[in-house]
Amino acid sequence: MAIQTLNGSCHCGAIAYTAEVDPDKAMTCNCSLCSKLGAVWAFGPKATFKLGKGEGRLGDYQFNKHVLHHRFCPSCGIESYAEGKGPDGSEMVGINLRCVDGVDVAKLSPKQVDGRSK
Numbered sequence: 571m572a573i574q575t576l577n578g579s580c581h582c583g584a585i586a587y588t589a590e591v592d593p594d595k596a597m598t599c600n601c602s603l604c605s606k607l608g609a610v611w612a613f614g615p616k617a618t619f620k621l622g623k624g625e626g627r628l629g630d631y632q633f634n635k636h637v638l639h640h641r642f643c644p645s646c647g648i649e650s651y652a653e654g655k656g657p658d659g660s661e662m663v664g665i666n667l668r669c670v671d672g673v674d675v676a677k678l679s680p681k682q683v684d685g686r687s688k
């Protein structure tokens with residue numbers, strides 16, 4: 571696979587987006603949030619991300635170093651993406667691949683990132 575245009579949404583559909591990420595670069599993280607969330611992430615440049623629905627309704631959760639804005643739906647509670655600055659300072663978006671159409675997360679082999687000890 572390669573970079574794909576993916577459609578994602580929260581459970582109730584109040585938040586919907588398209589993003590361009592490579593599902594083969596999927597990762598999971600063992601930090602305190604990701605452990606509880608269970609997300610499988612794929613990151614890409616924010617410039618390729620388009621929020622179709624949900625502007626003005628997005629929840630925003632931050633913790634630890636407040637690098638990422640975890641975007642959840644206030645209605646259904648699902649965090650379908652996160653956004654923030656990458657290590658090089660560029661604007662990035664992290665897509666929760668469990669929230670996009672057409673990606674079978676069970677068939678991916680996500681890289682396991684040690685976010686817990688950072």
Ligand SMILES: [Zn+2]
Binds near residue numbers: 646
């Ligand atoms: Zn929702």
